[in-house]
Amino acid sequence: MLKVENLHVRVMGKNILKGVSLELSEGELHVVMGPNGSGKSTLALTIAGHPRYEVVEGRILFEEEDITKMKPEERAKKGIFLSFQHPVEVEGVKVLQFLQRMLKNLRGVDEVEAYEVIFNAVRELGLDSSILSRELNVGFSGGERKKLEMLQAYLARPKLLILDEPDSGVDVDSLKVIAKVIDRLHNEGTLILLITHYGRILEYLNPKMVHVLKEGKLVASGGLELVKLIEEKGFAAVGENGETVK
Ligand code: ADP
Ligand code: MG
Ligand code: MG
Incomplete structure (x- = not known):
């Protein structure tokens, strides 16, 4: 469903991704881990089509279509949803209004029906409807922002959900909402690419594969044993060519 082929990406004249290849099938949950600055966000933003990230080599295929040059809005319409590390504040726009607009744009749901869908989702996820x-995001705590992001992702019902460190700096309460959304969408067949710095969120999930990104290259792919190794020995335990240090 998503195929990343030999992806080389440059940001502000600097080569960040240096030949990343990944193949993910429908309904799978994949995890990308890596040290700070290894290019995790770059990978996420490039798949979502952020204009600042210049693909200098390689390509991205989604449902067999080359989307490498496609605008971010077109990718969103095709069902690609990226949850940002740093959401924006928008004064004068109410969360409900914003979500109604999103449902209209992405799923063609009218305002009245959207109202129901939104309140049901809030209830299902155990969120406080006063949000x-x-x-939009004005004066929100880190946890509230993250919960709203997850509500958005849940409502969007994407085909591909990319989460960029949803677990960074959130409390256990938010972590559970995040895990719940991932789990539910995963069970409904959404392909999920979860980027994380820590292994904690994986206690709630059962990923198909874990990939390790270092200095712009995928150095290893495997199961949860990789997470355990990284937690015990740090990212240094996974070498340039995927060899592990026990
Ligand atoms: P990670 O998410 O793994 O921490 P990033 O993809 O954010 O890594 O960053 C990888 C490298 O690219 C870093 O050295 C970072 O400074 C650089 N970089 C990323 N985005 C930008 C940007 N918009 N402008 C300049 N440098 C950037
Ligand atoms: Mg980072
Ligand atoms: Mg990042």
Whole structure:
């Protein structure tokens, strides 16, 4: 469903990704781990089509279509949803209004029906509905932002959900909401690419594969044993060519 082929990406004149290849099938949950600055966010933003990330070599295929040059809005329409590390604040726009607009754009749901869908989702995820009448992200705590991001992802019902460190700096309460959304969408057949710095969130999930990114290259792919190794010995335990240090 998603195929990343020999991806080389440059940002502000600097080569960040240096030949990343990945193949993910429908309904799978894949995890990308790596030290700070290894290019995890670059990979996420490039797949979502952020204009600042220049693909200098390689390509991205989604449902067998080459999307490498496609605009981010077109990718979103095709069912690719990226949850950002740093969401924006928008004064004067209420959360409910924003979510209604999103449902209209992505799924063609009308305003009245959207209202139901949104309130049901809030209930299902165990969120506080007062969040809906607030201005978008204005004065939100880290946990509230993250919960809203997850509500958005849940409502969008994407084909591919990319989460960039959803677990960074959140409390256990938010972590559970994140895990719940991932789990539910995963069970409904959404392909999920979860980027994380820590292994903690994986206690709640059962990924198909874990990939390790270092200095712009995927150095290893495997199972949860990789996470355990990294937790015990750090990223240094996985070498340039995937060899592991026990
Ligand atoms: P990670 O998410 O793994 O921490 P990033 O993809 O954010 O890594 O960053 C990888 C490298 O690319 C870093 O050296 C970072 O400074 C650089 N980089 C990423 N985005 C930008 C940007 N918008 N402008 C300049 N440098 C960037
Ligand atoms: Mg980082
Ligand atoms: Mg990052």
